[in-house]
Amino acid sequence: MKPFLFLTSLLPLALFAPAFAAEEVRVYSGRHYNTDRQVYKKFSDQTGIKVRLVEASGISLVQRLKSEGKNTKADVIILVDAARINNAANAGLFGNIQSSSLDQSVPSRYRDPKKRWFGLTRRVRAIIVNPALVSPSSVTSYSQLASPALKGKVCLRKRKNVYNQSLVADQLALKGTAKVKTWLKGLTNNVRQPYFGGDIGLIRAVAQGQCGVGVVNHYYLARMRAGVNGKKDQQFANKVKIVMPKPAHVNISAAAVSRYSKNKKNAVKLIEYLSSPQGSAGLAGPTYEFPLKGVGGSTYLKGMTKFTPDRVTISQLSRYNKEAIRLMTEAGWK
Numbered sequence: 001m002k003p004f005l006f007l008t009s010l011l012p013l014a015l016f017a018p019a020f021a022a023e024e025v026r027v028y029s030g031r032h033y034n035t036d037r038q039v040y041k042k043f044s045d046q047t048g049i050k051v052r053l054v055e056a057s058g059i060s061l062v063q064r065l066k067s068e069g070k071n072t073k074a075d076v077i078i079l080v081d082a083a084r085i086n087n088a089a090n091a092g093l094f095g096n097i098q099s100s101s102l103d104q105s106v107p108s109r110y111r112d113p114k115k116r117w118f119g120l121t122r123r124v125r126a127i128i129v130n131p132a133l134v135s136p137s138s139v140t141s142y143s144q145l146a147s148p149a150l151k152g153k154v155c156l157r158k159r160k161n162v163y164n165q166s167l168v169a170d171q172l173a174l175k176g177t178a179k180v181k182t183w184l185k186g187l188t189n190n191v192r193q194p195y196f197g198g199d200i201g202l203i204r205a206v207a208q209g210q211c212g213v214g215v216v217n218h219y220y221l222a223r224m225r226a227g228v229n230g231k232k233d234q235q236f237a238n239k240v241k242i243v244m245p246k247p248a249h250v251n252i253s254a255a256a257v258s259r260y261s262k263n264k265k266n267a268v269k270l271i272e273y274l275s276s277p278q279g280s281a282g283l284a285g286p287t288y289e290f291p292l293k294g295v296g297g298s299t300y301l302k303g304m305t306k307f308t309p310d311r312v313t314i315s316q317l318s319r320y321n322k323e324a325i326r327l328m329t330e331a332g333w334k
């Protein structure tokens with residue numbers, strides 16, 4: 001009797017184990033948007049692969065990956081900002097991805113030439129203006145922010161924020177050290193202090209006339225206009241004009257496969273889905289970012305959808321990150 005009992009108790013388990021042990025992929029994400037979950041769910045519905053999500057700030061995710069080393073359970077890493085993802089790649093945290101589908105979905109400027117990360121969504125570092133104080137037509141480029149006419153009117157986010165580091169890196173790639181030094185001198189000279197801790201606070205300050213002009217990622221303004229942060233912020237956002245600089249600095253959020261993923265096949269499948277036209281639009285739509293191709297159709301993106309990206313690639317942005325920080329510090333960018 002005993003062997004039989006043993007068998008009957010094991011048999012159902014053995015038979016059904018494959019169905020229960022659903023395939024899964026673990027994602028460490030520095031994108032903190034609830035709406036991303038709907039995109040993961042669509043992927044799961046289509047493939048039967050479960051997505052387990054760990055969300056935290058980009059820096060802490062990178063730290064965690066480093067300390068977990070070979071024992072990490074992460075399969076896919078998603079981070080915002082070019083420099084951050086490339087620094088993590090250079091720290092040896094990611095594996096290489098060979099995928100013709102990714103090569104096709106992600107334009108070459110938005111992916112790593114060494115195939116360690118691929119872009120998912122795009123964001124533009126835009127100029128916002130209080131039209132009562134500054135004419136939007138006087139600030140159609142980043143370089144005009146250094147014009148002496150704007151003394152005491154420019155508000156900026158703090159130096160430690162990666163978005164502005166990438167903006168300065170972008171200008172370095174385009175114009176070289178000497179020109180950027182001069183630009184930074186004029187720019188920091190125009191700043192109305194204090195430097196801001198976030199883009200949303202900066203938009204409020206421009207709306208209230210504490211600043212005439214500021215620099216923010218476009219989607220913060222779109223989100224405020226959409227009422228995501230409530231009525232008051234919506235009113236602020238509607239008082240502000242946005243200028244998409246000509247040409248515009250474009251940054252990305254991007255995905256990579258963890259070097260020690262035990263599940264690389266599914267990890268790549270997920271990234272392929274997220275960067276596909278459907279996946280990229282699914283991530284970018286609700287957050288008012290731009291997908292990899294095209295601009296989406298939200299009415300809250302009014303005035304933001306016509307922009308020409310400059311010729312700087314995402315991997316160039318990270319190459320100039322250190323020099324950018326150095327020059328910002330030197331110019332007194334706090």
Ligand SMILES: [Fe+2]
Nearest residue numbers: 080199217220
């Ligand atoms: Fe952001």
